[in-house]
Amino acid sequence: MNRSSFFSGIRAQLPILLGVAPFGMIYGVLARSAGLPPEIAQAMSSIVFAGSSQFIGTTLFRESAPFVVIVLTTFVVNLRHALYSASLAPYVESLSIRWKILMAYLLTDEGYAVGIARYQQLPPNENVGSPHYYYLGSAMALWTTWQLSTAIGVFFGAQVPASWGLDFALPITFIAIMIPALADRPSALAAVVAAVVALAAHDLNYKLGLIIAALSGIVAGLIAERFTPRRVEKVE
Amino acid sequence: MWFTILSMGVVTFLIRLSFIIAWGKFEMPPLVRRSLRYVPPAVLSAIILPELLRPNSLPIDFSLGNARWIAGLVAALIAWRTRNALLTILIGMIVFWIISLVVK
Numbered sequence: 001m002n003r004s005s006f007f008s009g010i011r012a013q014l015p016i017l018l019g020v021a022p023f024g025m026i027y028g029v030l031a032r033s034a035g036l037p038p039e040i041a042q043a044m045s046s047i048v049f050a051g052s053s054q055f056i057g058t059t060l061f062r063e064s065a066p067f068v069v070i071v072l073t074t075f076v077v078n079l080r081h082a083l084y085s086a087s088l089a090p091y092v093e094s095l096s097i098r099w100k101i102l103m104a105y106l107l108t109d110e111g112y113a114v115g116i117a118r119y120q121q122l123p124p125n126e127n128v129g130s131p132h133y134y135y136l137g138s139a140m141a142l143w144t145t146w147q148l149s150t151a152i153g154v155f156f157g158a159q160v161p162a163s164w165g166l167d168f169a170l171p172i173t174f175i176a177i178m179i180p181a182l183a184d185r186p187s188a189l190a191a192v193v194a195a196v197v198a199l200a201a202h203d204l205n206y207k208l209g210l211i212i213a214a215l216s217g218i219v220a221g222l223i224a225e226r227f228t229p230r231r232v233e234k235v236e
Numbered sequence: 237m238w239f240t241i242l243s244m245g246v247v248t249f250l251i252r253l254s255f256i257i258a259w260g261k262f263e264m265p266p267l268v269r270r271s272l273r274y275v276p277p278a279v280l281s282a283i284i285l286p287e288l289l290r291p292n293s294l295p296i297d298f299s300l301g302n303a304r305w306i307a308g309l310v311a312a313l314i315a316w317r318t319r320n321a322l323l324t325i326l327i328g329m330i331v332f333w334i335i336s337l338v339v340k
Contacts (some may be wrong), residue, residue, distance in 0.1 A: 089259030217278025
């Protein structure tokens with residue numbers, strides 16, 4: 001049961017990996033061209049394991065930004081993970097501390113999105129064992145892909161031309177994750193409001209615009225909920 | 237450099253661990269519980285749309301010369317109709333490449 005959940009988690013993540021791998025390679029390439037030594041570039045992927053903050057970190061390293069700036073920026077850029085953490089928390093409440101640490105270390109945009117979709121199919125108290133293995137499978141597949149694609153990018157350095165537009169693979173991947181998850185009108189409204197605010201606030205530094213946009217979207221969803229007749233949660 | 241990277245890692249890890257650990261130690265207000273449902277659509281679309289319409293923080297570009305939003309729209313339609321992630325990513329990238337080639 002656990003084993004098969006682990007593997008279906010991996011399977012669910014496979015298409016997403018197609019979009020993540022080019023992104024990891026681009027990171028590797030950028031880190032090398034920013035002057036990071038190969039072992040530092042690779043270590044950042046395994047220690048930090050957070051795409052967007054690694055990109056920004058790389059840029060800051062190139063500009064010789066001070067330590068405090070780099071760490072604070074990392075904090076702000078990854079603040080959205082606190083929302084993921086809160087969202088997963090009720091489902092993993094009963095797990096051991098070791099599980100929680102492992103899950104937190106592996107918590108990324110893609111790992112969260114695939115995992116939460118599984119958890120939400122079940123009420124919080126009825127998921128014993130298997131959905132956690134599902135999450136683990138999908139997150140480990142992601143982790144492995146990120147390390148390997150970083151290594152490939154680091155290895156090939158500046159030989160991948162920017163004209164391939166590989167960086168576009170990431171927003172496309174997020175579209176593939178998000179659209180099927182828009183289950184009802186409040187969710188759709190949350191997405192639309194967040195998008196509009198994100199576009200308007202995009203010039204704010206350090207992804208602050210992203211945080212503000214996400215919060216606006218969440219508030220919009222809550223307001224819309226009041227005007228939408230309550231639907232029975234879909235259980236597949 | 238190593239110390240900086242380790243600190244980045246610790247900060248990121250603590251953010252990710254925060255609520256997972258703290259949950260159950262205190263009562264979460266029901267409003268917070270309900271609002272968590274909207275985290276995935278809100279965060280994801282706030283990441284996606286600027287990538288499509290404002291690459292490199294340029295002003296909003298709705299022109300046909302911007303391959304990103306057109307490819308994004310096509311991908312969104314495919315994701316909506318098929319719910320197939322693989323198909324969405326493949327066709328989205330192919331449309332993006334074709335338009336980029338034509339526009340250039």
